[in-house]
Structure formats: structure tokens, C-alpha cells
Amino acid sequence: MTDTIVSAAVPTPSATSTSSLIHARGLTKKFGDFVAVDGIDFDVAPGESFGFLGPNGAGKTSTMRMIGAVSPLSGGTLTILGLDPTTHGPQIRARLGVVPQQDTLDTELSVRENLLIYGRYFGLSRAECAKRADELLDFAQLTERADDQVEHMSGGMKRRLTIARSLINEPDVLLLDEPTTGLDPQARHLLWDRLYRLKQRGVTLVLTTHYMDEAEQLCDRLVVMDKAKIVAEGSPRSLIEQYSTREVTELRFPVGVQETLDGQLDGLAERIERLPDRVLLYADDGEATVAAAHARGLQPEQVLVRRSSLEDVFLRLTGRSLVE
Amino acid sequence: MTSLAHPRSSVGRVFEHRYLQYRRTYRATIFSSFLTPILFLGAMGLGLGTYVDDGSGQAALGGVPYLQFLAPGLLVATCMQAAAFESAFPMMAGLRWSRIFHAMYAAPISGPDVALGNLAWIGARMLLVASVFTIVIVAFGAAASPLIVLAIPVGALTGLAFAAPIMAFCATQKTPERFNAVFRFGITPLFLFSGTFYPVESLPTLLQPLAWITPLWHGVALARGLSLGTIGEEPLLAVAHLAILLAFVVVGTWLAIRTVTNALVKG
Numbered sequence: 001m002t003d004t005i006v007s008a009a010v011p012t013p014s015a016t017s018t019s020s021l022i023h024a025r026g027l028t029k030k031f032g033d034f035v036a037v038d039g040i041d042f043d044v045a046p047g048e049s050f051g052f053l054g055p056n057g058a059g060k061t062s063t064m065r066m067i068g069a070v071s072p073l074s075g076g077t078l079t080i081l082g083l084d085p086t087t088h089g090p091q092i093r094a095r096l097g098v099v100p101q102q103d104t105l106d107t108e109l110s111v112r113e114n115l116l117i118y119g120r121y122f123g124l125s126r127a128e129c130a131k132r133a134d135e136l137l138d139f140a141q142l143t144e145r146a147d148d149q150v151e152h153m154s155g156g157m158k159r160r161l162t163i164a165r166s167l168i169n170e171p172d173v174l175l176l177d178e179p180t181t182g183l184d185p186q187a188r189h190l191l192w193d194r195l196y197r198l199k200q201r202g203v204t205l206v207l208t209t210h211y212m213d214e215a216e217q218l219c220d221r222l223v224v225m226d227k228a229k230i231v232a233e234g235s236p237r238s239l240i241e242q243y244s245t246r247e248v249t250e251l252r253f254p255v256g257v258q259e260t261l262d263g264q265l266d267g268l269a270e271r272i273e274r275l276p277d278r279v280l281l282y283a284d285d286g287e288a289t290v291a292a293a294h295a296r297g298l299q300p301e302q303v304l305v306r307r308s309s310l311e312d313v314f315l316r317l318t319g320r321s322l323v324e
Numbered sequence: 325m326t327s328l329a330h331p332r333s334s335v336g337r338v339f340e341h342r343y344l345q346y347r348r349t350y351r352a353t354i355f356s357s358f359l360t361p362i363l364f365l366g367a368m369g370l371g372l373g374t375y376v377d378d379g380s381g382q383a384a385l386g387g388v389p390y391l392q393f394l395a396p397g398l399l400v401a402t403c404m405q406a407a408a409f410e411s412a413f414p415m416m417a418g419l420r421w422s423r424i425f426h427a428m429y430a431a432p433i434s435g436p437d438v439a440l441g442n443l444a445w446i447g448a449r450m451l452l453v454a455s456v457f458t459i460v461i462v463a464f465g466a467a468a469s470p471l472i473v474l475a476i477p478v479g480a481l482t483g484l485a486f487a488a489p490i491m492a493f494c495a496t497q498k499t500p501e502r503f504n505a506v507f508r509f510g511i512t513p514l515f516l517f518s519g520t521f522y523p524v525e526s527l528p529t530l531l532q533p534l535a536w537i538t539p540l541w542h543g544v545a546l547a548r549g550l551s552l553g554t555i556g557e558e559p560l561l562a563v564a565h566l567a568i569l570l571a572f573v574v575v576g577t578w579l580a581i582r583t584v585t586n587a588l589v590k591g
Contacts, residue, residue, distance in 0.1 A: 065591060070429055072589065090432035104427035108345055117344055120337050121431035169431070 021046050021173055021204055022067060026076030029062045036062040038228035039076060044173075049205040053215045053310060054225035055320070060208035061101060063225075064177045067206065069093050081172060094122060097171030101178045103158050105165070107151040111142055114150060115165055122169040132168055140164035140194065156187025163194060174198065176207040180214060192217050212310040224310075226318045236310055243316045244308040245270055247286035251293065252278040252302040261298075268292050273315055278302075282312070334433045338441020339448075341428070342414070346449075357453055360402060361460040368521070369394050369466060384523070388468075388552060395466035396475050396551035397520035399457040400482050400543040403450045407483030408511050410446045411491040412503050418442075419495060419587045426588060435585025439491065443577060446487045447480050454479030461551070469553030478550065478569075482543030485569045486511075488576025495583035519544045539572045 020043035029037040037059040044050045052060045065071035066078060069085035069092040078085060080092045105114055112133055119129030137143045140160040150158065159179065166174060179195070180188040195218055199205055209215050215222055216236045224232040224239070232239055249269070253261070258279065265272055269281035269289055283289045286305030293300070314320075346353070373390035376382065385393045418425035418438070425438050454476040461467050494503050517527065518540035524532050535541040542565040549555035555562050 068430060070426075070589065071591065090434060093430060094432040096430075098430040100423075100426070100430065102423060104423040104430075106341075106345070106424045106427075107422055108348060113344060117337075117341050118427070118431065120340055121334075121428055121433050123337075123432075165427075 019046065020044055021048075021081055022050075022206065023079045024067075024076065025078075027063065027066065027073065027078055028075035029059070029066060029071070030074040035228050037066070040223075040225075040228075040230045042223055042230065042233070044204065044206055047202050047204055049199050049218055049220045050207075051215045051219035051222035052206075052208040052225055053210070053212075053219075053222050053314070054208075055210055058225040059228040060225055061177055064175055064206070064208055068096060068098050068175055094169065095172045097166035097169065097174040099159075099162050099166050099174070099176040099179055101181070103162050105150045105158060105161060108149070110147050110149055111153070111161055112137065112146040114161060115168055118165045119168040124169070129168070132170075136164040136167055139167070139197075141190075154187070156183050156190065159183060159187070159191060160194065163191070167198075171203070173204045173206060176205065178208055178210070180209075180211065188214075212314075215310055222310075224314060224317055226314075231317045232313065239310065239313045240308045242313075244312040245282040246284040246308060247289075248306055248308050248312055249281040249283065249286045249289040249293075250278050250302075250304040250306070251281065251298070251300040252304075253299075254301050264296060264298060265293075268296075271316075280312070280315075282308075334437040335441045335444060337433060338428065338437055339445050341424075342442065342445035345414075354456070357456040358460065361398065361457045364398050364402075365391065365395060365460065365464050365466060368398075369464065384526070391464065391466045392468055392552060393548070394521065395461045395464065396472070396547035397544045399454060399461065399475055400479050400547045401515050401518070401520045401540060402457060403454055403479035403483040404486050404540050404543070405511060405515065406453050407446050407450050407487040408490050408507065410449060411442070411487035412494050412506070413500075415442065415491050415494045415584075416497070416500055416503070419584070420498060425584075426591070429588045435588045436581045438588065439495075439577070439580045439584040442491065443484060443488060443580065447484050450480035450483035451476060453483075467551050469551060471550040471553055471555065474550045475547040478543055478547045481566075481569050481573065482539055482547075485539035485543070485572035485576065488573055488580050490576075492576055492579035492583045495580065495587045514538055514540045539569055542566075542568045 022042070022044040024040060024042050026039045026041065027037055028035070028039050040059075040063070042050075052058075052063060054060050062071065066073055066085065067080060069080060069089040072086065081095055083092050085092055106117070109117070115133035115136055116126070116129045119132060120126070124132070134143075137146050140163060142157065142161060142164065145153065145157065150161065153161070163176075163179070176195070180191050183191065192214070195205065199218070205218065207214075207218060219236060221235050222233070222239070223230045232243065234242065258274070261279075265279065265281070269283035271282040273280040273282070281289050281293075290303055290305060369391035373394070376385075376390040381390060382388070428438060429435065457479070458467075458472055458476055461472060490503070490506060493506065497503060517531070518524070518535050518538055520540075524535040524541060527535065546555070546562060546565045546569075549558075549562060
């Protein structure tokens with residue numbers, strides 16, 4: 001459905017990529033001796049919602065800046081919309097929408113002025129900027145705040161304005177670097193709803209996050225990054241199926257007891273992870289695991305049976321939890 | 325879909341952004357643009373000038389009344405201060421604080437566009453500041469020649485001779501400490517020692533060459549020659565002043581393009 005619209009806008013498909021909007025092979029970014037991105041491969045298809053999941057410092061932002069054609073590659077190949085960012089930076093940027101990790105709004109200007117001037121950077125006429133600004137204010141639910149100075153707005157509103165601003169050029173690809181970090185739950189859900197609508201319209205989304213629920217809500221497909229490398233790739237569901245069990249049983253013991261349980265948990269589940277404050281038992285049937293634990297005479301203080309999440313995938317892949 | 329073509333006048337868009345910001349505060353700035361010359365020319369030109377002209381001063385100034393001597397110097401020195409300020413804090417804000425230049429760079433605006441657009445804006449602002457100053461000078465009867473009109477572009481050029489290298493320096497800084505030092509140990513002493521208030525020949529011989537290597541002295545000398553109508557007496561010297569100012573602008577602009585682009589690429 002959306003393929004026709006988007007591919008019509010792709011001008012000169014490069015020889016290397018077939019149908020991908022973004023195509024990376026051996027993509028590398030170094031800062032002096034420090035390797036921020038270490039030879040990663042990925043493709044993003046038109047209309048897809050693609051995520052980079054990983055902890056802080058995994059190389060997500062460096063990757064996003066290379067895709068955004070603002071940071072030169074240190075190695076490998078990268079094409080965006082069939083174009084090479086080294087030679088066609090401004091042409092690529094003309095067709096991207098960017099939501100950076102830190103807001104880059106002009107806090108001295110009003111909400112509407114921020115949209116108007118941003119449209120001008122793309123060479124749009126003033127009349128066109130005004131028309132699009134009105135639509136985007138409506139989309140971001142900021143119409144009533146249109147003439148307020150940005151400085152006085154809440155974090156969630158600023159974030160919505162940043163997203164609205166990134167859409168002023170009707171981009172083919174929207175890049176979102178940690179779009180909801182630092183927002184309260186209500187503001188996050190409102191933002192997710194807006195992003196979901198964009199996805200429904202066929203806008204290609206590329207986002208980074210260290211929130212499991214965000215990746216599960218928004219991404220069709222994602223890669224898990226750790227220490228500058230991609231450690232796994234797939235849909236949220238397939239990653240969970242591949243690297244975790246259907247259910248997880250969390251047992252929390254009274255202080256000091258967990259350390260004395262040597263051997264008593266063995267065989268209760270396919271896999272067992274010991275965290276400082278609790279034990280995670282990976283088995284498809286959580287209730288059966290709980291029953292088996294009780295049958296062995298274990299007396300956990302708290303028991304929680306839940307579905308597996310990407311957090312479990314990350315723990316499995318790296319041995320560490322995602323949000324430190 | 326957005327056209328593939330690079331917007332032709334990206335420098336103009338950066339200029340437009342500065343104009344949009346300026347529009348919010350222009351009433352206050354216009355007011356102070358008039359107030360500063362009125363206060364300075366009133367207090368120093370008329371007040372202090374009475375003593376200078378009555379004493380041995382007028383002879384040292386070659387028979388020129390102090391008000392006429394001072395006015396073109398103050399015009400250029402004011403441009404220097406305003407341009408230095410405009411090239412420091414807004415650049416720091418755009419690159420480090422609000423990071424709005426990074427937002428431009430995420431759009432099809434390049435590093436050179438950001439540097440040149442800001443310099444173009446500063447040049448335009450200085451033309452306005454110098455024009456207002458000139459109106460006040462004429463109103464005070466402190467211009468001896470109609471050539472004072474040409475002191476307006478000289479003021480703007482001197483402003484840019486400072487703005488470009490200061491912008492280049494600021495783009496390399498993460499915090500404002502060092503450019504505060506630029507103001508404290510650079511701009512303020514220059515304001516006092518570059519021939520604005522008295523001829524540099526009055527300074528100890530050792531200090532005089534210091535005045536010659538700064539753009540302010542060249543700008544002051546040019547503007548004074550125009551305002552007093554004496555510029556034709558030493559045409560080669562006037563050309564040299566102009567060439568030195570242009571050299572500061574050209575080299576400074578080249579450096580600013582490089583450092584601003586670097587700051588944007590580094591993020």
C-alpha cells in the first residue's frame with residue numbers, strides 16, 4: 001500500500017540496495033581510538049518501523065547521526081534513499097525528519113514560529129509553511145499553545161513540537177533518537193499514539209530506545225546493540241521466542257536467603273538468571289514452575305509470573321539488564 | 325514530497341532565523357542604539373570636550389574640536405563591541421545551549437551556511453547600528469564632512485573584522501569562560517586604547533604598534549578621515565586601512581566556516 005508512494009519518491013536506486021530505504025554494510029564510526037560503531041549491517045525497508053535497542057553507550061546515537069547524514073562514516077558503506085551521505089548530505093537531509101535525543105527547539109520563539117522557520121530551511125514558501133504548521137499543530141495537539149513561547153512548555157509538549165517540526169518537510173523517513181526518554185508515562189503514551197498514527201500512514205520510522213515497552217509497541221523489527229555491535233535481529237516476538245521462554249517466573253526471597261539457595265533451584269526451569277534482588281526462572285509454563293518451587297519447600301516472599309519481554313532477551317544476550 | 329534540489333539560498337534562511345529572533349526584541353535594541361551615542365556624545369563630547377578644547381587639547385588634535393574628533397571613533401568602537409557580542413553569545417547558544425544550529429544542520433543547511441548566514445546578519449545589524457549613530461552625530465553637529473555617510477559601511481566592516489575571528493574562536497569552545505576573557509582582555513582594552521578617545525600618538529611609543537595590529541584602530545582612522553573630510557590627504561594610507569580590515573574579515577570568515585562546520589559535525 002505504501003510502497004508505491006515511497007518508492008515513487010526514491011530517485012536513483014543505487015546498485016547495491018534493492019528495495020531498502022537504508023542500507024548499511026560494515027558501518028563503522030570511530031572517535032580517535034574509540035570504536036563507537038563496529039562494522040554493523042542492517043537494512044530498513046520502505047514503510048517499516050525499525051528500532052535500535054540497547055543500553056546507553058551501545059552506539060545507537062552514533063549510528064543515527066550517520067543515517068542522518070550529519071556525521072561522516074569511519075568505514076563501511078551506507079546508502080540512504082539510494083544516496084551516499086558523503087556526497088549527497090543535503091539532498092538526503094531534505095527528505096529526512098529528525099527528532100534528536102536532546103530537543104533543539106528555539107526556546108525564544110513561539111511554538112508556531114519554530115515550525116514556520118524550520119519549513120523555511122527546506123526551501124518551502126511562507127504560505128506552504130503556514131499551511132503545514134497549522135496541520136502539524138493539530139496533529140501534535142498544540143493548536144491552543146501555538147503562540148506561546150517554547151521556553152514555558154512542559155517536556156512532553158516540547159517533544160511533541162519536535163516531532164511536529166520533523167514532519168514539516170513531509171519526510172520519507174523519520175529518525176527518532178530516544179523519543180520518550182525523560183517523559184512521564186502519560187506523555188509517553190500520547191507520543192506513542194502520535195507515532196503509531198504516522199506508522200499507519202506509511203511513514204518509515206527508525207528509532208533508538210532503551211525502553212523495552214517502547215520497542216515492543218512501535219517496532220516491526222529491531223536490532224539489539226551492545227558494545228558497538230549488533231547482537232541480535234528480528235521482530236520483537238521472534239526475538240522473544242528465539243532467546244527467551246513464553247513465560248518468566250520471578251521469585252523474590254527474604255534478605256539473605258537467595259545466597260543460601262545453592263542447587264535448590266536447579267532443574268526448575270530451562271534457564272535461571274540470578275539478579276541481585278530476585279531470581280528469574282525461564283520456563284514456558286510459569287504456574288507449573290511456581291508449583292514445583294513450592295513442592296521443593298522454597299518459600300519466596302514474592303512470586304510474579306509474567307510474559308517474556310525484550311528485557312529478558314537483552315539479559316540473555318548480554319548477561320546484563322538494559323536500564324542500569 | 326520535498327524536492328531533491330538543495331535550497332538555493334540556505335545562507336538566507338539562516339539570516340531569516342536571526343531576523344525572526346531579532347523581531348522579538350527590536351524595540352529595546354533600537355532604543356539603546358539611539359541612547360548609547362546620545363549619552364556618550366553628550367557626556368564626553370560636550371562635557372569633557374569643553375575642557376579639551378579650552379586647554380592644550382585642540383592643538384594636539386590638529387585644531388579639530390573634541391566632539392568632532394571623538395564622534396567617528398565612538399561610532400566604530402560601538403560597532404566593534406556590538407559585533408563582538410553578536411558573534412559570541414548567539415553562536416554559543418546555537419551550537420551548545422539551545423543547539424538550534426544543529427537543528428538547521430539536520431535539515432539541508434550546511435556548516436558554511438550557518439557561519440555565513442550569521443555573519444551576514446551581523447553585517448546588516450552593524451549597518452543599522454552605524455546608521456543610527458550617524459544620525460545622532462549629524463544631529464549633534466559633530467560631522468565636518470558629508471563623507472560621514474561612508475563611515476557607516478566602515479563601521480560595519482570593522483564590526484565584521486572582529487565578529488568573524490571571534491565567531492571562529494567561539495565555535496571551538498564548549499563553555500563561555502574563555503570568550504569572557506576575550507571581552508575582558510581584548511574588547512574592553514581596545515575600546516580604550518585604539519585611538520577612539522585620543523590619538524594613539526599620545527600613548528607611550530612602545531604601545532603604539534599594538535594599536536596598529538588591531539582592526540579597531542584602522543576602522544577608527546578611516547571613519548575619522550571621512551567624517552573630518554581629511555581622507556583625501558593620504559589616500560594610500562586609507563587604502564591600507566581598508567585592506568587590513570578586509571584581510572581580517574576574509575581570514576576570519578574562512579576560519580569561522582571551518583570551526584562552525586567542525587562543531588556541527590562533532591555534534
